[in-house]
Amino acid sequence: MATAPLKSAPRNAEQRAAAQTVRRNWLLSAPALALVALFASLPLGIVLVYSFLEAGQYGNVEWRFSTAGWTSVILTRDIFDGTVGFADAHLTIIWRSVKLSLLTTLITLIVGFPTAWFIATRPPRSRALWLFLITVPFWTNLLIRTFAINEIIRNEGLINTVLLRLGLIAEPLRMIYTDGAVLVGMAYVFLPLMVLPLFAAMDRFDMRLLEAGYDLYASRWRVLRRIVLPIVRPGVVAGSILVFIPALGAYVTPRVLGGGKNMMLGNFIELQFGQGRNWPLGAAFSMALFAVVMLAMLAFVRAAGREGGR
Amino acid sequence: MRRFSITSLPGFTPIALLAFVALYLPIIALVVFSFNASKSMSVWGGFSLHWYESAWANDAMRDATTRSLVIAGWATLISTTAATLAALGTTRTAAFRGRTFIYGMVNQTLMVPEIVTAVSLLIFFAAIKVATGYQGLAYLVLAHSIWCMPLAYLPIRARLEGMDLALETAAADLYASRWQTLRRITLPLMMPGIIAGAMLAFVTSLDTVVITEFVKSAGQDTLATFMLGQLRRGVTPEVNAISTGLLVLTVLLLAAFFLITRKRG
Numbered sequence: 001m002a003t004a005p006l007k008s009a010p011r012n013a014e015q016r017a018a019a020q021t022v023r024r025n026w027l028l029s030a031p032a033l034a035l036v037a038l039f040a041s042l043p044l045g046i047v048l049v050y051s052f053l054e055a056g057q058y059g060n061v062e063w064r065f066s067t068a069g070w071t072s073v074i075l076t077r078d079i080f081d082g083t084v085g086f087a088d089a090h091l092t093i094i095w096r097s098v099k100l101s102l103l104t105t106l107i108t109l110i111v112g113f114p115t116a117w118f119i120a121t122r123p124p125r126s127r128a129l130w131l132f133l134i135t136v137p138f139w140t141n142l143l144i145r146t147f148a149i150n151e152i153i154r155n156e157g158l159i160n161t162v163l164l165r166l167g168l169i170a171e172p173l174r175m176i177y178t179d180g181a182v183l184v185g186m187a188y189v190f191l192p193l194m195v196l197p198l199f200a201a202m203d204r205f206d207m208r209l210l211e212a213g214y215d216l217y218a219s220r221w222r223v224l225r226r227i228v229l230p231i232v233r234p235g236v237v238a239g240s241i242l243v244f245i246p247a248l249g250a251y252v253t254p255r256v257l258g259g260g261k262n263m264m265l266g267n268f269i270e271l272q273f274g275q276g277r278n279w280p281l282g283a284a285f286s287m288a289l290f291a292v293v294m295l296a297m298l299a300f301v302r303a304a305g306r307e308g309g310r
Numbered sequence: 311m312r313r314f315s316i317t318s319l320p321g322f323t324p325i326a327l328l329a330f331v332a333l334y335l336p337i338i339a340l341v342v343f344s345f346n347a348s349k350s351m352s353v354w355g356g357f358s359l360h361w362y363e364s365a366w367a368n369d370a371m372r373d374a375t376t377r378s379l380v381i382a383g384w385a386t387l388i389s390t391t392a393a394t395l396a397a398l399g400t401t402r403t404a405a406f407r408g409r410t411f412i413y414g415m416v417n418q419t420l421m422v423p424e425i426v427t428a429v430s431l432l433i434f435f436a437a438i439k440v441a442t443g444y445q446g447l448a449y450l451v452l453a454h455s456i457w458c459m460p461l462a463y464l465p466i467r468a469r470l471e472g473m474d475l476a477l478e479t480a481a482a483d484l485y486a487s488r489w490q491t492l493r494r495i496t497l498p499l500m501m502p503g504i505i506a507g508a509m510l511a512f513v514t515s516l517d518t519v520v521i522t523e524f525v526k527s528a529g530q531d532t533l534a535t536f537m538l539g540q541l542r543r544g545v546t547p548e549v550n551a552i553s554t555g556l557l558v559l560t561v562l563l564l565a566a567f568f569l570i571t572r573k574r575g
Contacts (some may be wrong), residue, residue: 022406028399029412032392032459036415039456043430044422050433111329114319118326121317132568137333140560141517143537144553148336150541151343158339161353191333210316220320228319249423251520256541266425266520273432273524283433286426293423 044290051283059277069280073288090268097265100179101247104186108194108243109236111187116198116235117228120205131199138192146256149185150176153257177259185257186247193246194239201235237304244300245293265289341557344550361551371552374536381447381532382515385454386462390508392455393463394500401470417460427457428524435525445527453525454515461514462507465571469503502570509567513560 051069054062074094076087119130137145152158153175160172175181205228213223229236251266258264263271265285272282344362348355365371396416400409419427435449477499481491497504519534526535533556540549 018404021403025399025403025406026408029396032396032416033412035392036418036456036459039431039452040418040427043434046433047426047430111325114322114325115329117319117322133330136561136564137337139513139564140337141534141556143519143534144340144556145337147541147549147553148340151340152336188332191329207317214316224319245423249425251425252538269425269429273429282429286429289423290426293421297421
């Protein structure tokens with residue numbers, strides 16, 4: 001299989017062996033490729049096709065070409081005078097999703113950066129334990145964690161009960177079913193996604209660089225900004241991608257903590273395939289979300305590449 | 311005067327410790343209140359296993375648990391097998407045309423938002439359900455299999471990349487057949503990666519809410535969608551008990567994962 005090729009062997013024998021290896025590689029990958037092609041790529045293609053069809057009356061689609069699904073993502077036709085205007089309800093949802101996802105990324109970065117640094121600077125023995133402590137929430141069911149936050153902030157929840165008992169408030173603070181609740185919930189559930197890649201970058205960081213910085217009379221702030229940040233930047237980028245993308249498509253957290261009013265894109269898409277019964281609109285929204293995620297990923301990767309190459 | 315520590319940065323340690331408290335406080339509260347005798351979830355009424363008993367007595371909950379485990383078992387088997395083969399085909403080999411393509415395909419579901427995958431499978435399987443009349447669990451198993459694929463693939467690939475070809479070359483020099491080499495050398499060496507990948511796939515399958523919610527037929531609740539339904543109807547303390555049970559399972563699997571990857575890796 002992997003014997004060193006003899007120097008005197010004819011070149012085409014070598015080529016034949018290489019071609020055989022490539023064929024073997026494709027064969028080995030075939031089951032995975034077939035599964036993904038059939039049950040991930042093909043369905044995704046169908047969504048794209050559906051986004052260009054007409055909505056059926058009771059859900060599903062009529063097989064007639066139409067761009068109504070796409071145009072109604074941001075535009076709407078007034079039912080009385082037929083004038084075309086912006087679909088404010090849709091724009092509100094899009095804006096809320098983007099805003100909350102960016103804020104979630106920012107908050108998890110601000111909290112996650114010191115946390116990852118703290119773990120990375122522990123002595124090797126306790127580092128494994130701290131890392132384990134960040135991994136447990138990461139692998140704990142998202143539903144459970146959202147539910148735990150729900151228990152803390154709802155009207156009869158822990159915070160309100162404690163505050164009421166202490167006499168600090170007269171009636172429960174209404175925290176749940178607000179944008180703020182969704183933001184807190186998302187920052188909570190996505191924090192480990194930020195910490196882990198940051199830690200991976202900081203783990204490789206050579207601490208002697210800090211010493212060199214201090215020897216040259218740099219302040220702590222300057223060391224952080226000029227030495228640490230540039231080197232761990234790929235970790236910052238990776239963490240931001242890992243938080244921003246699932247946040248933008250979040251479904252469970254806004255549904256549980258935001259209630260029916262504070263919808264995000266994920267909930268709106270679900271609505272179109274449920275009660276909304278507008279599959280092409282839902283399909284167009286799905287594809288738009290997918291495209292935005294792809295663009296965001298490209299932008300992040302390019303940002304990482306630019307800084308890394310310096 | 312305090313010793314100057316080169317690794318500490320201003321304010322970092324308090325923020326980190328607060329982050330850990332914030333991460334664990336809600337989870338700990340959830341676990342504690344699952345043992346609460348009173349129905350209220352914020353007033354302590356004494357220790358009791360009442361909610362565990364009533365959760366266990368709930369047939370719908372037991373069905374959902376069994377279904378979750380069956381689906382996770384099949385999805386783990388399928389995704390880990392396919393991922394192991396794909397990892398063998400894409401590592402430790404000279405670069406070839408299409409390797410990036412294979413890599414992208416296997417990891418495809420990582421790049422697509424879960425809600426989009428869920429919607430696409432809803433449309434796709436709805437058509438198949440109408441055409442064939444089959445309503446069984448296979449849809450959920452297949453959906454979970456592709457969703458768990460990258461999580462099984464990545465640790466296996468990482469393990470393989472850390473193995474050099476010297477032992478396999480030695481085996482071949484000693485006239486071992488390819489099959490013998492694979493079975494006696496390659497597979498045992500990559501086993502920690504396979505076990506790690508399988509565990510991650512299993513946990514991921516148990517966690518998958520959105521895809522399950524969209525793909526399942528009537529009466530096919532898994533534990534995750536059952537809990538989501540309970541949340542919709544207003545929370546009962548039973549959910550606390552179920553959550554605690556799942557939490558314990560996750561921690562046990564993770565601890566095993568850490569031990570395996572640390573000892574052999």
